Amino acid sequence: MKYVGKKLLTMILTLFAVTLFVFLAFHVISGDPATSMLGTEATPARISALREELGLNDPVLVQYGRWAVNFLKGDMGTSYSYRMPVGDMVSDKIPVTMTLTILAFFMMVIIAIPLGIYTARHAGGVVDRTIYIINQVIMAVPPFFSGILITLLFGRIFKLFTPGAYVSYEKDFLGFVGYLLFPALAIALPKAAMAVKLLRSSVIGESKLDYVRTAYSRGNRTRDVLYLHVLKNALIPVVTFLGMALADMIAGSIIIEQVFSIPGLGRILLTSISNRDYPVVLAVIVCIAVLVLVVNMVVDLIYGLIDPRISVE
Amino acid sequence: MKRKGLKSLLLVFVLTTLAIALSACSGDKKAENSSQITIGIPQDLEDSLDPHKAVAAGTKEVLFNLFEGLVKPASDGSFIPAVASAYEETEGGRIYTFTLRDGVKFHDGSMVTAEDVKFSLDKCADASAGEPLVAAFSNIESITIEDEKTIVVTLKEADTEFLAYMTTAIIPASNEDPDTNPIGTGPYKYVSRSPQENFIVEKFDEYWGEPANIENVTFKICSNADSIVMDLEGGSIDMFARVTATQAEELSDQFDILEGTMNLVQALYLNNAETPFDDVKVRQALCYAIDPAEIMLMVSDGKGTELGSSMFPSFSKYYMEELNDTYNQDIEKAKELLKEAGYEDGFSFTITVPSNYQPHIDTAQVLVEEFKAIGVDAEIQLIEWDSWLSDVYQNRQFQSTVVGVDASNLTAAAMLQRFTSDSSKNFINFSNEDYDVAFDKAISSTDDKEKTEYYKECERILSEDAANVYIQDLPEFVALNKKYTGYEFYPLYVQDIAKLKLAE
């Protein structure tokens, strides 16, 4: 419990730092909400009037303070571009990104764990080598390009899904999940490739250790040794990786959402950055950061469960 | 052991198949609703939905279907009465009298009253925030309600083109939240929106005029330009208004490709206040260096319309085709002009290009190559649209930029006013006394023929003074599923959905 408390405290500090950085970042980059809202209709007089109205003429720290106080009160403000409450906008999009990430995560686990164990058991074999090469190729394809390839392959040639036919989860949940399967695959594949590689070397490394040899010499059958001892220990670095991968997927779904036209947090983040709509940017970042930090915390706790030797402080 | 490994492989296979099967079931669930259409748009309406405050071209072209002014533009560039049933222009264009149409309703079911009209116009004329929302409304002296069916707009100075601004949307005074809840009098009414997903409208049954044909319309945001062909072919969208020449070619015969123009002036806009572009000879040299035909060939397979000044062919009354020949590619002449200007060894400069529109980036790349021939070294710098708005458009801190400039309404002034030396929209810092005089005369003239002549004089000056390196009006390819027909091009940047109908 002390651990959780401490983690929560550092989490709050981190969020504080991140949001402050974002505020400063928007101050540095060119363009501001007023010019963005007025577009090509802007004239100096209208810009300065609008800046005044939005409170953009105040010092950055004052603006930050105002935002932070409102945020803590539960008011995330109003989007500059959409003129709607940020809270509604963001809470609407969280399920989309979460579903996408969870799907991708399960796909990764389903693909990576069996393949990792298989290649470790058959290290040096033809299958192992083939998978090694396939892994490397998958890791080397930029995500935006694998997205278009998946669309092309499964959407246009095999006609397994209709490109661009995203439906909202509120309207048709199954259809929603169905559409997200292939984007999730695009996210999962490169991570799975890495996980296979890691699990393979982890299992091989572990099975060379003394205790495994002892287990063998006690007359244990290979299968039991593998599953009981080796796997349990070999999984520790993999769990760390999976945790990091999950965090990565939440933060890294931006490009895949763009490629597959999925209206999730990533899309909102991207367009809000370019619209200089920072109440939205801040809210999305806080959401993503909280999700990432919670995942990290859970991973640490699972760590302790798998291997009691590692106590969480 | 081996079998166990195989088993897990098998498991993966089964699960993947399952996943695929699941998605296949939900894949083509779109019902064949007889009167519905999904239109792909490249950008969301990240904007106010208040027609007076919306600024993005992408927002305005959608809102066109929701709102109407006292008059509205027709596809031939004329004005047809809308909320007003008739209008009268007196005192040489100083007083405009509008008779309101009977039985025009807002989308919320309430009747349009003279108060609503006055409220809408007053809102746009209000100068308390520095300037009125519609700049031309600063010329309004008064807006009065004569009786419950008559509105009189009196101007400070006569302006025979003022009708063009009366397309300003009429909105109900009672709407408390126009930014997110658009209520107008157009053939379609707002249903819902989901950021970055879609914008949904439906037919307004109590529309005063010819009703729309298609019941439900969904504008769907297609964030990935490279999958538009697949989206169209797969059936998730039925129409996309601005596909590229390449995409148009790739689409199957299931689609009609309608070709029009974008109604904008694409040019290498030069900051006339920056050296070396403050020297007319340098600007002319750049004009001689380029070949619009080559650019069109590279960028859009040869489609497009060459331009020689800040006016496009859809404004046929003002367009001057002969200005395309003010400069024809002539490398020797360009070099000579550079020499006269003292840049015998060439010079280098930066072309700032908004990163969100590929045709402009491609055009810039061709320009860089063309300038090499005259010894001028140009470097491209991509910039986000919002940075462009503030750095280039507002602060005018740039050397040159490739963009398309369009007209916000159907007047020649919409294109030409920005180049008067004191205009706040004169982002290229163009300054020419003759131009200012000619423009003033055009504005104040009440004789249509004379007015047109002065506007043409302005265009000529822009061309001869080489204000910018004029290139083309980009081609517009509308991809429309053959299930639908009736698309109409406008001389403005709008999409008129009400005219679309199901093909027989």
Place this chain on the structure above:
Amino acid sequence: MHDKKRKNYNLMVGGIITGLMLFFILVGIFYTPYDPNGMDATAKFAGISFKHPMGCDNFGRDVLSRVMKGAGTTLGVAAGTVFIGTFFGVIVGAVTGYFGGILDEILMRVNDAIFAFPSILLALVFISLLGSGTYQVVIALGIAFIPSFARIVRSEFIKYKNMDYIKNARLQGAWHLRIMFVHILPNTFTVLMSAIMIGFNNAVLAEAGMSFLGIGVQPPQASLGRMLSEAQSYLFRAPAYAIFPGVVIILMVLGFSLLGDALKREE
């Protein structure tokens, strides 16, 4: 047993691929068959031929010449990024891991903050501060890469700092710096090496991603990522335009990964 053989095999194949790639890039610095930016309207989307072994792009530019130059740009960006990431990552990770305490806590929180910070916004900040261009891309990506390296090095340092031989060294009066960089750092080689390989891979992908979002290498300069993202629009019309840059990216990453796997120490 299998593994040793495999490592030699990896070394050989990885070495050949990387060697060829470097040769290809090196030649590209001094000689390309055509001007990589030179346009030719008549060769627009020209197919594979003797004149243009990889065909031409939408401007009629020779894809082979552009791939030669572009591979160089991409390699430069990736190498620069990994260098910055590793250099500062090792310093930060070593100091925080070795000394621990409040400094560790602060730096790790900053690390977390950077990790949670959207990399696109970070890139935009750098572009605003430094202007856009290839070097700026390297710096922006490099900084974004520091936290992950720091994290890995830190955990290695924590692992080793309490080992007996380190304690001995300390008792013998060795300086902290010496312990950190002479006694501990070499032990982290294996882990660091694989982190560098993954980092290299990610840097190549990140460069491509930035080009896709229009904030990477500026046109008309060629980079593999930029070419790939431009080729996407012509996937049906000129598939070769996408295939060749794609294959070169894959080979480049593959070669380095094989080498990296081979160079790892026997455990």
